[in-house]
Amino acid sequence: MTDSTAPPASSVPDTPTLLAALQLAARAPSVHNTQPWRWEFDGTRLDLFRDDDRLLTAADPQGRQLVISCGAMLHHMRTALAARGWHTDTQRVPVPTRPDLLATITFRAWPDPPAGVMTRAQAIERRHTDRLPMTPPPRLGELVHTARMLASPHDVELDVLDDSARPLLAAASEHADANRRYDMDYQTELHWWAGHSGTNEGVPGTALASDAEAAHVPIARKFPSAAHSQRRGDIDDQAALLVLSSPGHTVSDWLHVGEALSAVLLECTSMGLATCALTHITELPAARESIHGALTRAGVPQVVLRVGAAPADTTEQPPTPRRPVNEILTVRDHPPSPAGGSHARSPDSDSTNVTMSRPGPL
Missing domain, CATH: 3.40.109.10 (NADH Oxidase)
Structure with missing residues (x-):
């Protein structure tokens, strides 16, 4: 017997698409490059959690910079998915009783995203933090x-x-x-x-x-x-x-x-x-x-x-390191129960008062 509540396969990205998007999105900036995020995917939705094991307890005891970092990762992920033909409907801070759950993403096909989205997606791999002196920005x-x-x-x-x-x-x-x-x-x-x-x-x-x-x-x-x-x-x-x-x-x-x-x-x-x-x-x-x-x-x-602007003769900075996808993504075999019990596994290398934030451009 099939599960009539499960969405058709075409309503969610396939595994290679999801992993490729996440690998790109992992280039998101974070305070001290702590990369304080983790994702869970249950075949239907993608959940973003804060990783408090990476909280800077001295510099950031409230977790403000940690959450800002996770927000950057959320936008990077939505941008990377959009560039691969997927619109993301996002619930932010959806469950008051789960302070570690920051956002839940569901998917719709988006075969023709705006050109600006594609341009920003292409910029993800080139973006880096430049701590050196700069000249004034043109335009x-x-x-x-x-x-x-x-x-x-x-x-x-x-x-x-x-x-x-x-x-x-x-x-x-x-x-x-x-x-x-x-x-x-x-x-x-x-x-x-x-x-x-x-x-x-x-x-x-x-x-x-x-x-x-x-x-x-x-x-x-x-x-x-x-x-x-x-x-x-x-x-x-x-x-x-x-x-x-x-x-x-x-x-x-x-x-x-x-x-x-x-x-x-x-x-x-x-x-x-x-x-x-x-x-x-x-x-x-x-x-x-x-x-x-x-x-x-x-x-x-x-x-x-x-x-x-960086002077034209500046040596290109090598990319800063990032954790592999299998350290930040867990694939759940089933949606979590209210008690939180579900079987979870790492990917191969290959509530109440839920509020929907208004969508915005990527």
Whole structure:
């Protein structure tokens, strides 16, 4: 006897499509490249969970940056699936009694997604965090116009700060670092995640700045120094400063910020621009408040984004490592019961008050 409630096979991506999309989406940015997410697929729907084993307990005890990272992964995954012909209907934070469940995705065929979606999907593999000094971004007005359209469906506001705000943000950045300088838990955590090589996680030395390079980028998180000289010569950072702000300070807000951040980063990459997302300035309430005073739009500052151009003679940065798909995806043989019991397996290498968030462009 067949299960009459099961969707036809054509209503969900096949396994190779799902795995290929997830492998691409795993390039999503995350704080310290912790990759704090996991997915479960039951043959019908795809669930995104936060992985609290990867929570930065010193830097991010509330999990704000963790959830923003998961939001970026969610948008990357939806974009990767769209490029493969699948529309994703997304329920965000669907079950109040399951705080680790952040989103549930179901599928519809989408044979002709918009050109912008395809362009941003193609940018996923090229996007990386650039911590070096940048020159001013060309076509900034065009970028801001598009970025605001991409952020708006997530109820996220995008501000562009003028040059008068640079000293304010530099002071906020320095203040954030000064507050952490003698916090041994924070420093131990930072050094554990940054500067290593040969692993599938964390920030490798190739992605870090030397002391000489960092001296030219006053608005940046203080990472361990890398053994480089000045790869871009003796230039000061001239990146544009964008701020993403949410209406509130809830898990849902943070998730939407991550999705908006992903869309803006991919749009920047598709335009040939370099980017560096900063969340350390907004870790502390006092710093958030100081940034809020420089904004022209209402909201809670969540992410400061440096956007600029890398000099033409810059050596291309090698991609940062990512965990393999079989570490972040579990395939369930059956949908979970209310008690949570279901048989789960890793893929081969080959509730109440559920709310539907309004859809937005990818």
